[in-house]
Amino acid sequence: MDEFIKSEMKYPEEAIVKKIEGVVVLKISIDMKGNVIQSKVEKGIGHGCDEEAVRLVNRLKFESVKLRNVNAVFFKTININFRLKDIKPIVNIIKYNYVEDKNKSSAVKSNSYTIKIDLG
Numbered sequence: 001m002d003e004f005i006k007s008e009m010k011y012p013e014e015a016i017v018k019k020i021e022g023v024v025v026l027k028i029s030i031d032m033k034g035n036v037i038q039s040k041v042e043k044g045i046g047h048g049c050d051e052e053a054v055r056l057v058n059r060l061k062f063e064s065v066k067l068r069n070v071n072a073v074f075f076k077t078i079n080i081n082f083r084l085k086d087i088k089p090i091v092n093i094i095k096y097n098y099v100e101d102k103n104k105s106s107a108v109k110s111n112s113y114t115i116k117i118d119l120g
Contacts, residue, residue: 026078
């Protein structure tokens with residue numbers, strides 16, 4: 001279950017920008033077939049993380065339970081951890097094209113360039 005959550009989690013953009021980390025606690029209801037039929041946030045951290053946690057647990061599938069042919073609903077509490085160090089860094093690709101101006105004097109030529117880019 002942890003591997004599924006880690007691989008499927010899409011860290012909300014707002015939470016990344018505001019550097020939000022924490023644990024979302026969810027209470028879920030599971031039917032006899034192992035499907036999540038309801039999920040409720042017990043303790044959230046906001047900024048899109050609560051909605052992402054609900055989306056993840058609604059996709060979970062649990063082992064089906066046989067209980068003497070009685071229709072029963074099982075309850076479980078799940079903690080979803082949101083840590084910025086667990087997400088893959090966002091890579092910004094910057095393309096830089098240089099075209100030499102042939103109208104300028106050829107006396108001044110330089111082959112080294114310094115570019116400073118601040119991404120954060």
